[in-house]
Amino acid sequence: MSRIALVTLVVRDYDEALAFYRDALGFELVEDTDRGDGTRWVVVRPRGAAPGTGLLLARAKDEVQSGAVGAQTGGRVGFFLHTEDFAADHARMVAAGVRFLEEPRHEPYGSVAVFEDLYGNRWDLLQPAA
Numbered sequence: 865m866s867r868i869a870l871v872t873l874v875v876r877d878y879d880e881a882l883a884f885y886r887d888a889l890g891f892e893l894v895e896d897t898d899r900g901d902g903t904r905w906v907v908v909r910p911r912g913a914a915p916g917t918g919l920l921l922a923r924a925k926d927e928v929q930s931g932a933v934g935a936q937t938g939g940r941v942g943f944f945l946h947t948e949d950f951a952a953d954h955a956r957m958v959a960a961g962v963r964f965l966e967e968p969r970h971e972p973y974g975s976v977a978v979f980e981d982l983y984g985n986r987w988d989l990l991q992p993a994a
Contacts, residue, residue, distance in 0.1 A: 867916070867917065868917075869916050869917060869918075870907065870917075870918055870919065870920045871918075871919055871920070872919075872920045872922050873919050873920065873921055873922065873936065873985070874922055874923075874924050874929050874932050874933050874936060875921050875922065875923055875924070875933060875983065876923070876924060876930070876933055876983065877923065878896075878904050878906050878921060878923055880982065881906075881921045881982070881983075882896070882906060882908065882921065884981060884982040885908045885919070885921070885981075886908060887960065888957065888960040888961060888962050888982075889910075889945075889957065889960075889962070889981075890910070890911060890953075890956065890957075891908040891909060891910055891911065891919075892908065892909060892910075892911050893906075893907075893908055894907040894908060894909055894918055895907040903922075903923065903925075904923070905920070906920070906921040906922075907919065907920055907921070908921060910945065933983050934981075934983030934984035934985055935984070935985075936985060937985065937986070939986070940986065941978055941986040941987065941988050942985060942986060942987075943985065943986070943987040943988070944987070944988045944990055945987055945988065945989050945990065946990055946991070946992060947989060947990065947991050948991065949991070950968065950974075950975040950989065950990075950991035951968075951975075953989060954968055954977060954989060957979065957989070962979050962980075963979060963980050964977050964978065964979045965977075965978045965979060965980060965986070966978050972993065973992065973993055974990055974991050974992040974993040975990070975991045976988050976989065976990045976991075977989050
């Protein structure tokens with residue numbers, strides 16, 4: 865085994881999730897394939913990320929899955945988005961309406977701020993220390 869290829873993120877709606885990850889976070893759409901049964905295979909990844917790495921946006925199919933939308937990591941930061949230009953990406957995301965839960969802070973490991981996606985999942989925007 866050499867890498868994790870995809871991580872599934874359960875969402876309410878394909879198009880609203882795609883709009884957030886593509887338009888607010890600046891991710892690129894890798895694939896959006898109709899599976900013929902009312903579901904789609906929707907993969908996004910940060911621009912410039914290695915091919916074969918991404919998020920699979922999977923629409924909740926039932927009440928159990930719907931209950932997990934936005935709470936997939938129990939309220940903890942569950943996703944870590946690395947950047948090479950923290951200030952620029954933070955400013956762009958704020959302008960796009962991304963909700964940050966704290967002001968940027970500078971830690972020994974790098975510059976970081978926690979934000980929520982459109983469902984409430986917590987992410988770190990992180991520029992690792994050199």
